[in-house]
Amino acid sequence: YKLVRRPKIKIPIWLGLDVGYRNDYTAICGVGKVSNKIFSVDHKVYIPLETEELQFDDVKRYLIELSKIYDIQSLYFDPYQAIQLSQDLKKENINMVELPQTQGNCIAFSQCLFNLIKSQGINFYESEEIRLSLINCKVVYSTRGWRIVKKTGTKKIDLAIALGMASYGAITAPEESESIIEGKAAGRRL
Numbered sequence: 001y002k003l004v005r006r007p008k009i010k011i012p013i014w015l016g017l018d019v020g021y022r023n024d025y026t027a028i029c030g031v032g033k034v035s036n037k038i039f040s041v042d043h044k045v046y047i048p049l050e051t052e053e054l055q056f057d058d059v060k061r062y063l064i065e066l067s068k069i070y071d072i073q074s075l076y077f078d079p080y081q082a083i084q085l086s087q088d089l090k091k092e093n094i095n096m097v098e099l100p101q102t103q104g105n106c107i108a109f110s111q112c113l114f115n116l117i118k119s120q121g122i123n124f125y126e127s128e129e130i131r132l133s134l135i136n137c138k139v140v141y142s143t144r145g146w147r148i149v150k151k152t153g154t155k156k157i158d159l160a161i162a163l164g165m166a167s168y169g170a171i172t173a174p175e176e177s178e179s180i181i182e183g184k185a186a187g188r189r190l
Helices: 056-069 083-091 103-118 128-135 158-172 176-185
Strands: 012-018 026-034 037-046 071-077 096-098 137-142 145-150
Touching (some): 012 056, 037 056, 037 158, 071 083, 103 158, 128 137
Parallel strands (some): 012 071
Antiparallel strands (some): 137 145
């Protein structure tokens, strides 16, 4: 069957947020999970003009909107540029999980996404933005594992990073949330 963006049922999801403050994209990607199979449910990319800085209120409104559509289990983010946004979203009862983009964390979520793609453990709805972001990635191996990086300096991979963070959150989440989604999805098309 074909996946659709924004399934019609309120399902548990995990979000990744990759913040670009100035001259960089900000990306949000959400995934759901059924029986350890990950699937994309939503995404958004903010592309600033050269003279603009990111408007965090726009990002905040979008994430609050998602919290009304889905049952957000966790939102994974790098606290480096999003600490105030995190505090605001915690007041909206969104579970914020700090995932600083250290080498170890980048390898963990990159390896997770790499494994999901390689094993066909992730499905996507049609999205040119997600496709291009993944195409712009290359994997680099170190003794600690695989890490996704840009193929070239001008290609954007922010959405792939957010997807990796969300997928990592879904894969490492306790299994109890899976029974919730399986019950809601029984007999329904996601």
